[in-house]
Amino acid sequence: MSVTNTDHSLQIERLRAARSDPNSRILIRGATILSMDPHVGDFARGDVLIQGKKIIAVASSLEDAARNGNTITIDASGSIAVPGFQDTHRHCWQNQLRRLIPDCNDNGAYLDVTHHWLGHHYRPEDIYIGNLISALGALESGVTTILDLFHNPRTPEHSDAAIAAFQDVGIRGVHASCGPLSGDWDNNWPSDLDRIRSQYFNTDDQLLSLRFATIGGDFAAEHVRLDAAKIRLARQMGLPLISDGVLGEACSRRINEFAAEGLLGPDLTFIHCLDLDETAWKLIADNGVNVSIPTTSDAIIGISDTVPSIQKALDVGIKPGLSVDVEVTLTPDMFTQMRTLHAIQRMMIFSRRYAGETDLPEALRVRDVLELATVSGAKTNGNFDKSGTLTPGKEADLVLIGAEDFNTMPLNNAYGTVVSGADTSNVHTVFVAGSVKKFGGKLVGWNIADIRTKVHASRDHILTAGGFDLDIFEQQVGLLGN
Secondary structure, eight states: OEESSSOHHHHHHHHHHHHHOTTOEEEEEEEEEEOOOTTTOEEEEEEEEEETTEEEEEESOOHHHHTSTTEEEEEOTTEEEEEOEEEEEEOGGGGGGTTSSTTOOSHHHHHIIIIIIIGGGOOHHHHHHHHHHHHHHHHHTTEEEEEEEEOOOSSHHHHHHHHHHHHHHTOEEEEEEOOOSSSOOOOOTTTTHHHHHHHHOSOSSSSEEEEEEEEOSTTSOTTTBOOHHHHHHHHHTTOOEEEEEEEHHHHHHHHHHHHHTTOOOTTEEEEEEESOOHHHHHHHHHTTOEEEEOHHIIIIIIOTTOSOTHHHHHHTTOOOEEOOBOTTTSOOOHHHHHHHHHHHHHHHHHHHHHTTOOSOOOOOOHHHHHHIIIIIHHHHHTOTTTSSSOOTTSBOOEEEEESSSTTTOSOSOHHHIIIIIOOGGGEEEEEETTEEEEETTEESSOOHHHHHHHHHHHHHHHHHHHTOOOOTTSOOTTOSOO
């Protein structure tokens, strides 16, 4: 990718100024376009025109726009334009502890370290730093929307800090508020949700939205555990509800109970959905409940029956969103999630074929997987009216991925390049609602050295306060589970 103005800094300033000038336009020219909108289609070589925060045209050529004196042109030849990736579930506050426990062997060990041991030592400023680097790391990798399942609001100031970080970064996001899972706190949840909504979410015309979050598994304390009363409370408050840890027989039973009480609906999202019975899956599908699958955490941490529920979802007609979950163990980018899910689903189908089974479900194609990471993710996150596709009238959440870099050249299949070949290093440019966030391979407007200093200081405070003896080559005895 190249730009028409050789002064990189000046071009960035022009792009940033264009976002607030109603007469300025940004024209992305000559990209291979994967719009993910069947009505718009794909283009081997095409243009995208942005004005303000919205896409106003997508076509094979918008040459007339290029001649407009108010148009800034980006030469995107050699790049693939896709909608920004959608992460439907991540715990952002933890992420100055990235890869602290990369070989964690079960969910209990993860909970022991992050919630029971270290989580209650977080100050509001630590929450801010965790959410800040999560949001910036997301943008760096082409993720333009994160649902942050925030389960460490020990005081209202902790919640304020989590929201402020996302506001400062300018990422599209969902603040899904859940009470702490353990440790001392001031019992402000869920009562503080009224203040949070009034203070930060009094309009739909913004990048951030609010949800009521719970934990499905029986391992969760009663005050955060998913139940009928919390679904009713969320609806009384006018908030969608999302539940992490929807696992096993107990959750299957509760899903049946919710259905009997008429409580299931499209304003609910269930995460993981492991080891659920067939009746529960049918009820989820029949009632339009959304599903988020964190492929790598299910498989690598070994949660419940460990097999990501992609085929269970597809069998009942659900196209789930994808999610990262926990960076304390796992990678934060959507390329890994897409590739892992693609490999696991195909492995399961081909294993059944090898065993002699016939009349099998279709193996996922790369386009199907990109759809899960964009379209399905936007629907799960509740912002499909604004993002998830490159459609005129939607907000410009757009990513340019290099298709002629060393690891991607030559471009032989656009979907295959994005899903099977590219990685974070190939994300050259990122826009969120028409605002440039990454350009020429670098994040815009942030001093990484300054952030690094604050991240290290925050991590050191948390580990020292918790008496955690950091060893970058080994893990603490007992952290891996049995």
